[in-house]
Amino acid sequence: MANRDNPPNQILQIAIPVPLDRLFDYWPPRQYASSTIAPGVRVSVPFGKATKTGVVWRVIESKDCKVDPKRLKHAEEILDAEPLLFFHDLRLLEWASRYYHHPLGEVIATAFPVALRQGKPAILQHESSYALTESGRQIEPEQLKRAPKQQALLTLFREHPSAIASSALAPHKTALKALLEKGLVQEHIEPARPADIFEKPKALLANPEQRQAIEAVVAGLGRFSVSLLQGVTGSGKTEVYMQIIAEALQQGLQVLVLLPEITLTPQLEQRFRQRFKVPIVCFHSKLNDSQRLNAWLHMQQGRAPIMLGTRSALFTPLPRAGLIILDEEHDSSFKQQEGFRFSARDVAIARAKMLNIPVLLGSATPSLESLFNVQRNRYRLLELSARAGNAVEPEFQVLDIRNKAMQAGLSEPLITLMHNTLEKGQQVLLFLNRRGFAPVLICHGCGWVSRCIRCDANMVIHAGERRLRCHHCGFEQSLINRCPACGTGELQPLGMGTERIEQTLTDLFPNKLIVRLDRDTTQRKGSLEGYLRQIHSGHADIILGTQMLAKGHHFPDVTLVAILDIDSGLFSVDFHAAEKLAQMIVQVAGRAGRADKRGHVVLQTRQPHHPMLTILLSQGYQAFAQVALQERKQAGLPPCAYQALLRVHANNALAPQQFLQAVCQLLPPLNAGRIQVLGPVPAPMARRAGQFRFQLLLQSPQRKALHQLLDAALPLLAELKEAKKVRWSLDVDPIDLY
DNA sequence: AGCACGCCGACT
DNA sequence: GTCGGCGTGCTC
Numbered sequence: 001m002a003n004r005d006n007p008p009n010q011i012l013q014i015a016i017p018v019p020l021d022r023l024f025d026y027w028p029p030r031q032y033a034s035s036t037i038a039p040g041v042r043v044s045v046p047f048g049k050a051t052k053t054g055v056v057w058r059v060i061e062s063k064d065c066k067v068d069p070k071r072l073k074h075a076e077e078i079l080d081a082e083p084l085l086f087f088h089d090l091r092l093l094e095w096a097s098r099y100y101h102h103p104l105g106e107v108i109a110t111a112f113p114v115a116l117r118q119g120k121p122a123i124l125q126h127e128s129s130y131a132l133t134e135s136g137r138q139i140e141p142e143q144l145k146r147a148p149k150q151q152a153l154l155t156l157f158r159e160h161p162s163a164i165a166s167s168a169l170a171p172h173k174t175a176l177k178a179l180l181e182k183g184l185v186q187e188h189i190e191p192a193r194p195a196d197i198f199e200k201p202k203a204l205l206a207n208p209e210q211r212q213a214i215e216a217v218v219a220g221l222g223r224f225s226v227s228l229l230q231g232v233t234g235s236g237k238t239e240v241y242m243q244i245i246a247e248a249l250q251q252g253l254q255v256l257v258l259l260p261e262i263t264l265t266p267q268l269e270q271r272f273r274q275r276f277k278v279p280i281v282c283f284h285s286k287l288n289d290s291q292r293l294n295a296w297l298h299m300q301q302g303r304a305p306i307m308l309g310t311r312s313a314l315f316t317p318l319p320r321a322g323l324i325i326l327d328e329e330h331d332s333s334f335k336q337q338e339g340f341r342f343s344a345r346d347v348a349i350a351r352a353k354m355l356n357i358p359v360l361l362g363s364a365t366p367s368l369e370s371l372f373n374v375q376r377n378r379y380r381l382l383e384l385s386a387r388a389g390n391a392v393e394p395e396f397q398v399l400d401i402r403n404k405a406m407q408a409g410l411s412e413p414l415i416t417l418m419h420n421t422l423e424k425g426q427q428v429l430l431f432l433n434r435r436g437f438a439p440v441l442i443c444h445g446c447g448w449v450s451r452c453i454r455c456d457a458n459m460v461i462h463a464g465e466r467r468l469r470c471h472h473c474g475f476e477q478s479l480i481n482r483c484p485a486c487g488t489g490e491l492q493p494l495g496m497g498t499e500r501i502e503q504t505l506t507d508l509f510p511n512k513l514i515v516r517l518d519r520d521t522t523q524r525k526g527s528l529e530g531y532l533r534q535i536h537s538g539h540a541d542i543i544l545g546t547q548m549l550a551k552g553h554h555f556p557d558v559t560l561v562a563i564l565d566i567d568s569g570l571f572s573v574d575f576h577a578a579e580k581l582a583q584m585i586v587q588v589a590g591r592a593g594r595a596d597k598r599g600h601v602v603l604q605t606r607q608p609h610h611p612m613l614t615i616l617l618s619q620g621y622q623a624f625a626q627v628a629l630q631e632r633k634q635a636g637l638p639p640c641a642y643q644a645l646l647r648v649h650a651n652n653a654l655a656p657q658q659f660l661q662a663v664c665q666l667l668p669p670l671n672a673g674r675i676q677v678l679g680p681v682p683a684p685m686a687r688r689a690g691q692f693r694f695q696l697l698l699q700s701p702q703r704k705a706l707h708q709l710l711d712a713a714l715p716l717l718a719e720l721k722e723a724k725k726v727r728w729s730l731d732v733d734p735i736d737l738y
Numbered sequence: 739a740g741c742a743c744g745c746c747g748a749c750t
Numbered sequence: 751g752t753c754g755g756c757g758t759g760c761t762c
Contacts, residue, residue, distance in 0.1 A: 014762080019739055024762040048761045049741060067762055106739095651756090724758070 011065045012037065012075055016047055016054040017109035017117065021102075023057050025067045026075040040083025040090055044076040044119050051076065053119040055085070055108050084122055084300060085111065089317050092351050099350075099707070100732050101714055102340045110340055111315035113283075115293040124297050125290045129188045130176065131163040136184035149175040154184065159529050161270045162282065163188035165291065206236075206243060213240050213382040218247045220358045221322060226349055228329070228370050229362040230622075231384030232393075233554070233590030237362045238268065240384070241325055242275050244360065249278060249305055253322020253357075256299075257308045258344060260331035261551055262286050263528065268327075269308055276306065283309035283316065311336060311344040314351070321355045324348050328551075329361035329370060330583055332735055341731045345370075364590060364621070365583040368632065371625050372639040394561070394589045394599030396617045400608040408504035409496040409564050411604055415508060421560040422512060422541055426597060429555060430501065430544045431588055432564045435518040436471070437463035437500045438493035441479075445489015454690040461493050462520070463500070473689035496564070502544055509542060517545035550587045558592040562602040570610050573684065574737060575637050582616050582624050638733070642703040644710055645734040647683070648726050649691040655725040656680075656694035662722040663696060663713070670712040675700045684737050695737070 013023040026045055028037060037043075041056050056078075062069070085093070085108075093111055097104040109117050116122060136157065144151040153175040157164065169176050179185040206214060217227055231237045245255050259265055262284040272280050281295035281304045298304035300317040307313055311334055326334070326348050334344040345361065352359040361370055361379070373379040387393065404411040409432065410418075418428050440458045441450040450459040452470035459468035461479065469476040483489045493500065502516045515531050522528040528548075534540045538557055543549070569581030585603065593599025605613070616624040633640045646663065648656040660680030667677060676699040683693035700706040714730065717723055 011762095016762090017739090018761075020761075022762090026762060045762085047740095050761095065762095072762055 009062050011060050011062045011072070012043065012056050013058045013060060014043060014045060014054040014075070015057045015105040015108050016045065016052050017105045018047070018052070019103055019106060021104070023104070024054070025060075025065055025072055027072055029075045029077055032075075032078060037078060038083050040085040040087075041081075042079040042084065042116065042119065042122075044079060046073050046076060053079070053117060054105060057090075057104070079119055080122055084116065084317065086317050086319065088321075088351075088354050089315065092347070092354055093315070095350060095354075096340075096342060096347055100340060100342050101710055101730050102342075106340055110312070110342075111317075113289065113292040113296045115289045116296070120293070122293075122297060122300075124301075125294055129163040129165045130157075130169060130180075130185050131188035132157045132161070133183055133186050136179070139184060147175075147178065150178050153179060157185065159266065161266065161273055162280070165288075206239065207386055209382075209384050209386060210236055210240050210243075213384065214243045214247075216380065216382055217244045217323075217358055217360055221248060221251060221253070222356070223358070224353045224356050225358045226352070226373070226379040227358065227360050227382050228366055228374055228379045229360055229382045229384065230364070230366055231362070232364050232387060233587075234387045235364075235384035237327070237364075237384065238271060241327070241360070241362070242272070244323065245276070245306065245325075248322040249276065251322065252305075252320060254299065254302070254305050254318045254320045255307075255323045255325065256313065256316065256318060256321075257306065257325045257327065258314060258334070258348065259308065259310060260328045260333040262310060263548070263553075264328075264551065265308055265310070267553075272306065272308065278306065279304040280306045280308065283307055283313035285310065285312070314344045314348060318355075321357050323358055323360065324352050325360045325362065327362045329363045330365050330367040331363075331551075332580075335735050337736075341729075341734075343733060343735075346733065365586045366625070368579055368625060368629050369639040372629055375629070392593060392598050394593050394601045396589070396601045396603065398608045398613065398617065399562075399602050399604050400606070401604050402606050402608075407508065408501050409604075410501070410504065410508075414562055414602055414604065417560055417562075417600070417602065418509070418542070421600075422509065424559075426560070427535070427538075427540065427555060427558040428542045428560045428562070429549065429558045429588075429592060430505075430542065430562050430564060431546075431549060432496065432498055432501060432544070433546050433568075434495075434497045434565075435499070435520055435546055436460035436469070436497035437503075438495045438497050440494040441468065441491055442494045443483040443485060443489040444492050445483060446486035448483050448485035448489070449494075454687070456685050456687045460497065463493075463503070472685065498544055498546060501564070505542055505544065512541035513539055514542045514544060515540040517543065517549055519546070519548070522548070547584075549591070550584055553591065555591050556593070557597070558599070559597045560600050560602065561588055561592045562604065563588060564604050566603050566605050566613070567607055570605070570607055570612065575632070575635070576735060578612050579625075579628055582612070582621060582628070585616065586621050636699070636701065641699050641701050642706050643734055644698045644706060645731040645737070646696040646698070646728060647693065647731060648695065648728040649688075649693045650726040651691065652725055653692045655722065656692055657682075659720065659722040659726045659728065660694050660696045662720050663717060666716055666720075667709070667713060671709055674702070674705045675709050 008027055012026045012028055014026055016024055037056055037059055039056050039058050042053055043056055044051055044053050093107050097107040141151045141155045144154055153172045213229055229237055248255050265282055265284055269282055281298045283295045296316055299307050302319045326345055329345055336342050349359050374381045401411045421428050438461045441461050450468050452459050452475055454475055455470055455472045457470055457472045459470050462469050466479040467476050468479055483491055498516055498518050502514055505514050515534055517531055535543055535555055569577050589601045615627055648659055650656050657680055678697040680694050680696045683695050686693055
């Protein structure tokens with residue numbers, strides 16, 4: 001036992017979630033034999049004034065400790081009897097910390113669900129939960145219309161096909177009792193031994209391409225490979241996933257399925273539960289802390305073989321890891337955009353390599369990065385070209401709106417098309433990536449515009465709420481009637497937002513039901529689901545929305561889709577814009593139509609002969625991607641080069657630039673001229689939320705050289721005197737500027 | 739990141 | 751005379 005005269009001979013090196021890129025040394029807790037402490041266990045430690053939860057990274061001999069022993073404190077408590085993270089997990093986290101140049105303690109924290117970060121015990125919570133019975137699944141909510149409370153609850157259960165925790169059902173106590181008595185709902189019991197109840201899925205029809213893809217991945221189970229499954233909407237990617245998963249389950253392996261958006265999880269969850277009679281856990285931001293803890297522990301303990309999750313599920317420990325699937329791999333939400341800025345796609349591949357398992361990336365519109373890796377024979381391309389079942393290729397129409405009469409962003413020809421479609425009783429989908437009423441309020445008298453006082457951005461008009469709101473910092477004020485500059489001029493909205501278009505649509509189509517889907521209308525919990533039901537039931541005539549419409553959901557009764565403004569995507573400072581636009585066009589087109597009602601996709605543009613657009617529409621996404629890749633190659637841009645972006649911000653207007661100038665002065669001796677240094681330049685939005693922002697871009701055709709420079713340079717940045725006045729962060733493989 | 743300490747303006 | 755503004759420095 002340790003006492004004052006006899007200090008313990010071992011020291012714990014602990015990773016603590018603070019933005020400091022080093023480990024902290026502690027004595028083991030008093031009365032603790034350090035020999036029983038293994039790397040990967042959580043430990044609570046006094047840190048400054050606070051107590052923090054860290055992870056033991058390694059145990060060293062006290063004679064090897066570099067810190068003055070007098071400064072060392074005792075750790076408080078070892079929180080886990082066994083490590084929660086396995087050897088491969090620790091290796092992956094270390095790699096990620098180095099690759100993204102982000103402190104290890106914070107990287108490790110992202111591997112844990114919040115409850116474990118807070119030091120709560122790693123014990124499965126056995127909160128009772130309820131789920132629909134077979135008859136409950138078959139009954140339509142309509143049949144309960146005389147009992148509206150029960151009907152609402154039934155609908156709730158249908159939206160959460162897995163199970164609902166009893167705590168979440170507290171407000172529905174009486175309705176729950178009624179549904180239990182009717183046998184529509186029962187207490188949900190997690191199957192204890194999955195192997196016993198596993199049933200081999202029924203043999204399904206796979207077409208030759210699907211068969212080939214399934215066999216290719218199945219044959220590769222047990223060793224590392226990356227496959228890119230490229231299949232148009234309706235080509236049956238999910239079926240391919242499920243048949244591969246079935247084989248992995250047969251082999252007793254665990255499968256991690258990553259999706260970009262939580263809105264896609266319920267659909268896929270439902271299909272998976274119908275197919276697989278094994279525990280399936282979900283992990284995404286809509287779950288509460290204890291649900292996430294349970295899901296994580298189910299995988300970590302090997303109790304569940306399938307996890308469906310978003311980016312944050314990536315690091316879940318998998319004792320029997322067999323396969324990682326990443327669906328919609330091109331989606332930018334796989335990149336974390338703050339703090340530890342990692343790409344879930346790239347880390348998934350690194351993880352699979354360490355675990356020696358295959359990765360399957362799926363998309364109708366793969367990223368140029370992935371297609372480039374196919375060209376370089378790093379990834380294997382598996383193509384699904386046939387549209388399964390009732391799907392049919394939509395017809396594209398470039399609508400030249402130059403000199404055309406417009407009503408709130410809608411050209412006359414488009415309005416005519418809308419009338420024709422609606423007359424046939426079919427639905428119309430309109431797409432505009434700008435929410436609010438209008439992006440600017442301008443004075444007709446003096447030219448004053450509604451600038452945000454804290455950002456280099458305009459305040460957006462939200463007419464319904466009578467507010468002006470900055471979409472970059474959240475600052476808002478009430479809508480003003482009189483120009484604050486000249487006091488006399490008339491204030492006018494300038495430009496289009498979804499709210500304004502909705503208003504115009506109400507005037508143009510007075511008898512039609514219009515549904516607007518954007519962040520403003522779907523903020524309320526469950527409202528998105530409500531709108532989607534309205535659309536699927538056929539009640540909605542015109543569906544209007546932003547980016548969120550482009551993802552996942554298929555609307556078979558929509559036969560006319562219009563993208564109202566594609567020109568901003570054709571002419572952007574960001575070199576990713578054309579790729580993103582092409583992906584968006586193809587994805588949006590995939591939302592609509594079916595065999596008996598072919599979809600019609602209209603693109604409003606003032607650049608009808610833009611080469612990118614022409615190639616995309618005449619030769620398809622693959623041809624577009626090849627041309628776009630060629631251009632990136634010639635311009636020396638990613639994916640043919642590697643980038644790291646150093647972002648800096650400060651209250652002080654001059655400090656960011658001064659810091660970056662100092663950085664540039666220390667680079668040349670480390671660099672040997674191999675890395676292009678672009679900048680310092682003001683960030684595209686030079687002031688945001690009151691902060692002045694600058695950036696420096698480092699670029700190289702060799703990833704290794706770039707990382708060598710970063711490894712050498714970053715430790716020196718903190719030492720610069722200019723660093724004291726700024727906050728800086730590094731984004732490795734950035735996908736947007738600052 | 740927190741959270742201290744530490745010196746200069748508007749209030750009981 | 752104080753309360754509190756955020757500049758600077760530290761965390762085993």
